[in-house]
Amino acid sequence: MNMDEAILKAFPLVAIPRSGRLPETEQAGMRYLAGSSGLWRELTLPWLRAITRVAHCEGVVLPYGDVGASIDIRCGTIPHGLIRRFLFEAREAAPVEMAAALVWTEADGSWRYERRRTRSASVAHIDYDEIRLQEGEHLVVDMHSHGDMPAFFSGEDDRDDAGAMRFSVVVGNIGSETPSSQMRLCLAGVFLRASINEHGTLEVRA
Numbered sequence: 001m002n003m004d005e006a007i008l009k010a011f012p013l014v015a016i017p018r019s020g021r022l023p024e025t026e027q028a029g030m031r032y033l034a035g036s037s038g039l040w041r042e043l044t045l046p047w048l049r050a051i052t053r054v055a056h057c058e059g060v061v062l063p064y065g066d067v068g069a070s071i072d073i074r075c076g077t078i079p080h081g082l083i084r085r086f087l088f089e090a091r092e093a094a095p096v097e098m099a100a101a102l103v104w105t106e107a108d109g110s111w112r113y114e115r116r117r118t119r120s121a122s123v124a125h126i127d128y129d130e131i132r133l134q135e136g137e138h139l140v141v142d143m144h145s146h147g148d149m150p151a152f153f154s155g156e157d158d159r160d161d162a163g164a165m166r167f168s169v170v171v172g173n174i175g176s177e178t179p180s181s182q183m184r185l186c187l188a189g190v191f192l193r194a195s196i197n198e199h200g201t202l203e204v205r206a
Contacts, residue, residue: 011031014031014033016065022067036065037057037066038057039055049072050070071204075140075202078141078196086100090145095123095148097122097144101113102139102140105138106138116129126144140167141166142161143169146170146174152182153168168184170183
């Protein structure tokens with residue numbers, strides 16, 4: 001198998017049919033979709049299926065079917081206790097930063113919380129060891145605090161999230177009654193605004 005064949009096998013290119021539906025795939029991975037309005041990318045994970053446009057075709061309508069952006073989150077709701085635990089530990093660590101992760105188990109749909117082991121931390125930076133996932137586990141939500149500073153995604157956060165496929169959350173003003181927060185869905189270079197509603201449901205603005 002040459003390099004071109006290997007790339008096409010790893011990242012298939014599919015033309016959107018003008019009639020009928022796009023054949024769905026349950027196989028985890030990435031494929032590209034050629035549609036009438038441009039090139040789209042489909043990411044399929046056990047907990048997520050997302051279609052986002054990566055290139056717009058202006059002035060020319062390609063001879064393929066239409067496709068639109070869509071986000072299908074398959075991991076269910078996040079237990080409120082896990083969010084409360086993160087806020088509690090972030091307040092304990094303040095004013096320095098701390099980091100944790102929310103992990104979803106594919107087999108039974110359960111969630112668990114794991115605090116990352118800190119190597120070094122300050123009021124503006126944290127360095128930590130990544131958690132170890134067991135078979136069938138998926139790191140769905142990456143979380144870190146900003147202590148007393150407002151919540152925002154820094155340039156370092158952007159670099160860390162550039163190739164990630166997960167939700168990222170930063171919580172700031174941790175000592176106040178109403179901490180600030182920012183959240184996004186990271187799709188291997190594409191960032192979409194996201195949130196967790198009062199029921200623990202993950203929501204994304206595609």
